[in-house]
Every structure is written in structure tokens, then in C-alpha cells.
Amino acid sequence: MNELLAxxxxxxASALICTLVSNFVTDGSTKKIISLVLGxxxxxxxxxxxxxxxxxxSEEIAETQISDSAVSTDDEAYSREILKQTRKNLESxxxxxxxxNGVEINSxxxxxxxxxxxxxxxxxxxxxxxxxxxxxxxxxxEITFQNFSVQPNIITE
Numbered sequence: 796m797n798e799l800l801a802x803x804x805x806x807x808a809s810a811l812i813c814t815l816v817s818n819f820v821t822d823g824s825t826k827k828i829i830s831l832v833l834g835x836x837x838x839x840x841x842x843x844x845x846x847x848x849x850x851x852x853s854e855e856i857a858e859t860q861i862s863d864s865a866v867s868t869d870d871e872a873y874s875r876e877i878l879k880q881t882r883k884n885l886e887s888x889x890x891x892x893x894x895x896n897g898v899e900i901n902s903x904x905x906x907x908x909x910x911x912x913x914x915x916x917x918x919x920x921x922x923x924x925x926x927x928x929x930x931x932x933x934x935x936x937e938i939t940f941q942n943f944s945v946q947p948n949i950i951t952e
Contacts, residue, residue: 809840878907881915892938898931900924901952920947
């Protein structure tokens with residue numbers, strides 16, 4: 796954008812200077828010579844900014860390194876979003892189930908995996924509880940196994 800502004804302002808300034816100079820010259824042969832010089836001046840004032848803009852242009856495009864894990868198809872991105880939302884839903888459900896049974900947990904983390912036939916399985920469940928709820932570890936394990944078919948890893952914080 797700056798190059799376009801430079802070209803435009805140079806052309807306008809050149810045209811203004813040429814107009815002023817040609818108005819002050821009255822003699823026929825001198826006016827022809829001045830017109831020739833001013834025409835050359837206008838052409839040069841248009842060429843120089845364009846030449847500078849072209850010199851700043853590089854034909855080589857910088858090659859960026861993208862890892863294979865960063866590149867994904869729409870299906871892979873969609874699958875990741877489904878796994879992410881499913882994980883959030885399952886974690887919320889587990890917290891609610893335990894709360895209904897009188898156990899308040901600090902947080903839980905459910906690790907999901909996608910199988911070859913595009914089904915989702917629960918790989919592991921980690922439940923973080925405070926020390927006051929350590930006597931409920933058996934109840935937590937039982938509820939989690941009944942509802943998620945996975946033996947949880949209970950961590951006391």
C-alpha cells in the first residue's frame with residue numbers, strides 16, 4: 796500500500812511541477828524543449844517507484860515446515876471434536892453420578908480412544924478426591940465400574 800501511495804504522490808507532484816514550469820515559458824522553441832524534458836521527468840518519476848516495488852518482490856516463497864500431526868483432514872478434525880465433546884460429557888456425567896451418591900470429587904479425567912471401526916472406547920478414568928473422601932474409594936470404584944465398565948484410578952489430593 797505504501798508503494799502505491801509513493802507512486803501516486805510522485806506522479807501528482809511531477810504533474811504539478813510540469814504544469815507550473817510550462818505556464819511560465821512563452822517562447823515556442825524553449826517550450827518544446829521544456830515539454831520534452833518535463834515529459835522525460837514525469838516518465839522517470841513513474842518508473843522509479845514501480846522499479847523499487849518490483850525489486851522488493853521476491854519470487855521465492857518461504858517453505859514452511861508443517862508436521863504431519865498438524866495436517867489433518869476434515870474427518871480427522873471432526874473425530875477429534877467428537878472425542879473432545881464426548882470426554883466432557885462423560886466427565887460431567889461421572890461427577891453427577893458420584894454427587895448423587897454423596898461423593899463430591901475435585902475433578903476427573905476420562906481418556907478416550909477411537910477404534911479402527913470408528914467406535915469410542917474408554918481407555919482409563921482418573922478421579923481426584925480430597926482426603927476427606929478417602930473412605931469412599933470403594934464406592935467410587937463400584938459406581939464408576941457399574942456405569943463405565945472401567946476400574947478408575949483414584950488419586951487423593
